[in-house]
Structures are given as C-alpha cells and as structure tokens.
Amino acid sequence: MTASTTAQDHWTRYYRWGPPALLATGTVMSAGSASLLMSPAERYVAAVLTVVAAGWELQRSLRRRSMQEQDTGHFVVRSGLAFALSWLNPFFAFYAAAGYLDAHVMLPERWIRLGVIVTAVTVAGSQAGGMPPQSRTMWIAFGLLIALNASISLVMMRLAERDEQQSLERLEVIGELERTNEQLERALAENQALHAQLLVHAREAGIDDERRRLAAEIHDTLAQGLVGIVTQLQAAQDAADRETARRHVETATALARRSLGDARRSVQDLVPEALEHDALDVVLAHTLAVWSRETGVRAEFTVTGTPVPLHDDVGATMLRIVQEALTNVGKHADARRVGVTLSYMDCEVSVDVRDDGNGFAPMEPARGFGLRGMRSRAARVDGTVTIESAPGEGTAVSVLIPLQSATPVSQDVS
Structure with a gap:
C-alpha cells in the first residue's frame, strides 16, 4: 500500500x-x-x-x-x-x-x-x-472573529488545494514513471532476445567461417598433395626401370608426409610450417624452385622493395594463394615459363604470379574452388585478388594486402 x-x-x-x-x-x-x-x-x-x-x-x-x-x-x-x-x-x-x-x-x-x-x-x-453578542464591544469582537476565522480557513483551504494539486501531479509523475519502467522492462526483454539472436548468428557465422577456412586449407594442402601423390605413383608405374620408379615412390612418400603435417596444422589453424623458420620471400623462392623441378617449367622469382616482417595470417595467405596459382598453372596452363614477384611497398605487400600459358576468359563462371578460395583467403586479411587473362595470352594473378607490420629487416635473397 x-x-x-x-x-x-x-x-x-x-x-x-x-x-x-x-x-x-x-x-x-x-x-x-x-x-x-x-x-x-x-x-x-x-x-x-x-x-x-x-x-x-x-x-x-x-x-x-x-x-x-x-x-x-x-x-x-x-x-x-x-x-x-x-x-x-x-x-x-x-x-x-x-x-x-x-x-x-x-x-x-x-x-x-x-x-x-x-x-x-x-x-x-x-x-x-x-x-x-451582549454588547457593542462583543459585536465588534464577533465581526473581527468572523473575519479572522474565515480568512484563516480560506487560506488553509487554499493551501490544502495546492497540496492536493501537487499530490495529484506527483501521482501523475509516478504513474508516468511506472509506465516508463514498464516500457524499459519490455525494451530490456526485447534487447535480451535480440542479444540471444545475435549470439546465435555469431556462432553460426563463426561456424561458417571455420568451414570456409577448412575447405580452403583442404583444397590448398590435402587436395594438392593428393594430386601430387597420384601423379608420382602413376609415374612410378610407368617407369622403365626400378631406380626411376623408386624416386617417384620416394617423392610420393614425402608428399604424403608433408600433406599429413599440413592437415594437422590446418585443423589447429597454425601458420604453415615453412613460415615458422623462414621469411615469406625465402619460402616462396623454395616453393617455386620445388614446383619448377617437379613440373619442368622454367620459373623466376623476384623481390622488390625492403622486406618487412609480416603478420602470420598475411604470410600464410600469400603462400597459399601462390601455391594455388602454381597448381593451376601446372594443371591447366601448359606454360613454358612462370614468373613470381614479391613486392614490399610503404603500406602494402603484393605478389604477382604470371605465366605464358593457354590463358582463359576471367569473366566466365569459375568451375572449381581455386579462384573463389583465393579471393576468400585474401578477404580475410582485407586483401584483394586481381586476375588478368585471355585465351592464348597467359594469366597474371595479383594479390594485394595491407601491411600489418612495418619494421624493416635485412635479408639476403638468393
């Protein structure tokens, strides 16, 4: 009450x-x-x-x-x-x-x-x-008392009316505050429901993002490794002598071990093992050399600008996109020469992969996961992927990513 x-x-x-x-x-x-x-x-x-x-x-x-x-x-x-x-x-x-x-x-x-x-x-x-009243004086006193009593009563009544009005106003304010509190309670309940929905959406978005990441990792590591293993085993079957077959089997075994390691690191969302020990330019040079030796395609690697240490995600993104681009060249381009250029600029780092192969029409819908995966990887680190190609004129894949670190380091690039 x-x-x-x-x-x-x-x-x-x-x-x-x-x-x-x-x-x-x-x-x-x-x-x-x-x-x-x-x-x-x-x-x-x-x-x-x-x-x-x-x-x-x-x-x-x-x-x-x-x-x-x-x-x-x-x-x-x-x-x-x-x-x-x-x-x-x-x-x-x-x-x-x-x-x-x-x-x-x-x-x-x-x-x-x-x-x-x-x-x-x-x-x-x-x-x-x-x-x-019994006398003139009493009559005068009677009149004065009437005036005094009436005045006091009217003043008190006026004060009471004012107090009552203030009480009514306070009750109105209290009622308005109660209505406001009810509205705030409803708003809080709605906000809690929206917050719960946002948490659900965030979890779903996180799950979808992790699925896309794993899909890209599987495509860029396991799938490519399996393709290489199959190619080496087929070559071993077709080899004319045991020594050549043995080399192909050893290469397939090494690819299987490397693919197993990449799979474990992908599940744990770790940086590629090669980048744990060497800078990006060294890893790209080694990757290009191995690819050239396996495919027989002439390859050149160039570094421009002053190398700087990169965030793990940036380095991993660059490496995976270059690996995917080289895999595409080996599978589809029928190229004789490939050039890879790593460029360090003031606020950005880029890598370009060019070949003189068959080329294709970039406007055609992509049939596989490769090109979509490149763009998805780059987008995760605020980067972009540009593809220039035409039938019979080769292909150029350019990746541009904002720098995450700008501390110069001195490295010798062989």
Whole structure:
C-alpha cells in the first residue's frame, strides 16, 4: 500500500466518524457547563437537537457509499443544527468546526467558500462568548472573529488545494514513471532476445567461417598433395626401370608426409610450417624452385622493395594463394615459363604470379574452388585478388594486402 493510499484512507475515516466524534465532544463539554450557561428550557431543547444531530450523523456514517461524494443537503442541515446548538451553548462549536475540514468534499466548488464562511460565523459566535453578542464591544469582537476565522480557513483551504494539486501531479509523475519502467522492462526483454539472436548468428557465422577456412586449407594442402601423390605413383608405374620408379615412390612418400603435417596444422589453424623458420620471400623462392623441378617449367622469382616482417595470417595467405596459382598453372596452363614477384611497398605487400600459358576468359563462371578460395583467403586479411587473362595470352594473378607490420629487416635473397 502506498503512502498516498494510506493518507486517503485516513481522511475517509475522518469524513465518516469525525463529525460524530466532534458532536460527542461538544455534548460532553456543554453538559458540564449546562447549569451555568443554560436555562432548563434551553437544556431540554439542546438535548433534543443533540439527539437529532447524532441521528443525522450516524445515518450518514453507516451508509456504504463513499464518504468523499458531494452531499450538500447533509452539510446544510448539519450547519443549521450546529448553529442552533452553539446558540444554546458555545461549547457546541466543536461540532460546527467539522465544516472547516469537509466543506471542500461535500459542497460544489462554487459553494465551498460560502460553507466555510457559515462555519466561521458559528465558531466566531462561540469564541465571542456566545450568541447573540451582549454588547457593542462583543459585536465588534464577533465581526473581527468572523473575519479572522474565515480568512484563516480560506487560506488553509487554499493551501490544502495546492497540496492536493501537487499530490495529484506527483501521482501523475509516478504513474508516468511506472509506465516508463514498464516500457524499459519490455525494451530490456526485447534487447535480451535480440542479444540471444545475435549470439546465435555469431556462432553460426563463426561456424561458417571455420568451414570456409577448412575447405580452403583442404583444397590448398590435402587436395594438392593428393594430386601430387597420384601423379608420382602413376609415374612410378610407368617407369622403365626400378631406380626411376623408386624416386617417384620416394617423392610420393614425402608428399604424403608433408600433406599429413599440413592437415594437422590446418585443423589447429597454425601458420604453415615453412613460415615458422623462414621469411615469406625465402619460402616462396623454395616453393617455386620445388614446383619448377617437379613440373619442368622454367620459373623466376623476384623481390622488390625492403622486406618487412609480416603478420602470420598475411604470410600464410600469400603462400597459399601462390601455391594455388602454381597448381593451376601446372594443371591447366601448359606454360613454358612462370614468373613470381614479391613486392614490399610503404603500406602494402603484393605478389604477382604470371605465366605464358593457354590463358582463359576471367569473366566466365569459375568451375572449381581455386579462384573463389583465393579471393576468400585474401578477404580475410582485407586483401584483394586481381586476375588478368585471355585465351592464348597467359594469366597474371595479383594479390594485394595491407601491411600489418612495418619494421624493416635485412635479408639476403638468393
């Protein structure tokens, strides 16, 4: 239960039982002074009026309707009874004073001030020594008391109205805050639901990204290694002598071991083993030399600019894309010469793979995973892949990636 509700209940109890209590107080006080202030006839009339007033108050107090409803008739009758009783004995003004506290509830708004003034007249008569005043001085005192009581009552009523208005405004603010809190609770619930959805989407995106990474690793390592193994075993079968067949089998075995190691490192998302020991330019030079020896295609490797240490992801991306490009040349280009250029620039590093082979139409939809995998790898490190080719004019694959580190290092490139 709120404080405002508790206060309202207190006032409701007063409106119901306050006037009867004040009537009882006035009756007790008047009975004690009746022998001094009242004649026998006045005591008889006062007793009758007291019974009538008590019945009048009790019938209203026992009704079940709200005590804060307008009841002009009851106020008028009570004011008349209180005036008559106070005329007989000033102590009955206690009963009349009830009008100060409930006139604003029982009377229409335009009559409230009149009701307060009527109450002030009755109370002032009691304060002046009883009605009617017995001398000119008492009449003057009576008039001043009416003005004083009425003024004080109207000021208090005005203050009460202002307090009531402020209470209503506070209740409105509280209601608005409650509505705002409800909206915030709904918003928080919605945000929690959205957060849960974002977590699900993030997990799904992470799963998809990991699938794409593994697919690229499988294509660039296992698939190429298996192709090389099959090629070497076929060559061993077709060899004219045992020594040549043995060399092909040894090469296939080495490829299988290397592919197994690459598979393990791919699952663990580790940098290629070669890059753990050497810089990118050294690894690319060795890779190109091995590829040239296996395919019989003449190859040249060039480094331009000042080599700088690269982030592991950048180096791995460059190496895998070059390996894929060389595999494509070996499988499809029928080239006689291949050139690989690694270029270190101020803010970027690039590698270009060029061949003089058959070429193709880059605008045609890619049939395999290779070209899509190159672009996907480069995009993971904010890089781009550009392919220039035409039928019969060879192919150029260019990879451009922003530098992740700019600390120059001195290396000898053989």
